[in-house]
Amino acid sequence: MPTLIDELTPRDFIHDATPGLAERLRQGPITGYAGFDPTADSLHVGNLVPVMGLAWLQRCGGTPIVVVGGGTGMVGDPSGKRGERPILSVEQIDHNAARQRAQLERFLRFDGPNAARVRNNADWLRPLGLMEFLRDAGKHFTLNYMLAKDSVKSRMDSGISFTEFSYMLVQAYDFWHLWRTERCELQVGGSDQWGNITAGTELIARREGASAHALVFPLLTTAAGAKFGKSEEGAVWLDPGKTSPYKFYQFWLNTDDRDVDRCLKFFTFFPVGEVHSIIEEHGQDPGKRVAQRRLAEEMTARIHGAETVRGVVEASQLLFGGTDLRAASPEVFRVLGEEIPTARLARSELEGLPVTDALLRVGLASSKGDARRGIQGNGFSLNGAVVPAADRRLAPADLLAGRYVMLQKGRRNYALLVVEG
16 A cells, blocks of 8 residues: 555655654554644635645555644644734634534544544643643753744744743644554644644653654645635635635636646545646646636535535536526525525515516616616626516516526626525
């Protein structure tokens, strides 16, 4: 079986690793972990790098441990931060940790051989006394060692609290605890975590005289220099309540040509040879966005399910004129209802409702006069057909999928009338 290094190297997924890791992986399966900060109740696309690292570890025969930071979330990691994070209440941290655990379970197998495990470091950190922590962790590190870490040096000018300064020791304690209780020999994370992770390998070496390893992945930025995982609306969340499946799909579909090869290698399980074939096909006609479509469909199906992605793809095609409205499924209109202005009315109100009133209800017209003027100028459509006259009225025959009416202003302004009852 290929080792984790064998799988990740062709994907350019490795930024750095401790000496001896490749040799250790050749000796047999290993247990490794990654930690996740519970400052929000949802993970986002940027978290997928360490998640995929754990997923590949499991596929290579290793045992992944997901550590939800219910304890470290009370401290706050200074890595890559210009200012100190707000301290959340214990109740909020516990709530966020529970939500994140459910999301993480979509990526890893939690039964069978080498089943993934979820641990909350609150279980061992919150009961830990200060004197015990100073004895077991603090005495093994000098100030010079801690000050040399990039996560600390980058904050010295702007200021860093003692709470955040001590974060690397808390994370090191996590690694030592997992080594002692679960024989966890590897921690993975982003390259900005190198200092914190190697502090853990150092603590294990000093306390136990044993070897442990670090493996870090590149920090992703787009070809345009932006932080990966951001859209115009902000972070791209895994929770559909925060980022809808449609917007999630559009995020991947809009991937820059310069980034799509890397994203396919990082975030899908496609063999590297298949990725090369996709990119080659894409290069023959970039306008078709073959690579982006494969990426968007794969990622949306994995996060939101295959049935949802079919509706999302159809909805996307519909909004850009590529789908027959009459053939669209209810799932398509459900997806659209989350993305475009929507108004609801009782079934008894439908028959005989003037189109001018319908346009007013969904917000495509500011007044009945505005609606009439637009209709006279062929500016409004109903179910894809131009509204021919201002006296047009709705009828049950206008319903799509039994309960929807699609209204349109110009080429890109859509709205949906949903009939209830």
